[in-house]
Amino acid sequence: MQQEIESLYSDHHGWLQGWLRRKLGNASDAADLAHDTFLRILAGRHAADILEPRKYLVTIANGLVIDRFRRQAIESAYLETLAARPEPLAVSPETRALILETLFAIDRMLDELGPRSREIFLLAQFEGLGYAQIGERLGVSVTTVKKHLVRALARCLALAAD
Structure with a gap:
């Protein structure tokens, strides 16, 4: 090799x-x-x-x-x-470096989620929409919203554990 x-x-x-x-x-x-x-x-x-x-x-x-x-x-x-x-x-240079690394990790995690899960996660976290509102906006069921949000939140927990 x-x-x-x-x-x-x-x-x-x-x-x-x-x-x-x-x-x-x-x-x-x-x-x-x-x-x-x-x-x-x-x-x-x-x-x-x-x-x-x-x-x-x-x-x-x-x-x-x-x-x-x-x-x-x-x-x-x-x-x-x-x-x-x-x-x-x-903030101090050390804190700045930690924040940047965290932002890079979150960006990678969001990129790996897939478009539907990422969009649902962002609508819930940044626009504060509930399951029904997200489902209505995207034209999907509340069950689908919950499934994708659970997937995204599980990735967040795994990221936090690292």
């Missing part, structure tokens, strides 16, 4: 880093994401099983680019909110 990984790396690393540099416009970020792409392959499957290496590498790298942009958007929104706070209420 190590030889396949070494071959995959030596044959395609430079190409992937160039592709990422063009996509991101930043050589440093491109190098980081190229490295992360190969780490994902090391953690995942055997390089010998990869039939179309560049297509496979682009798929992994593109997912990492999307994750990076999502994290940057969350961090930017948080920093804007933080900047709008009065100075005496500003």
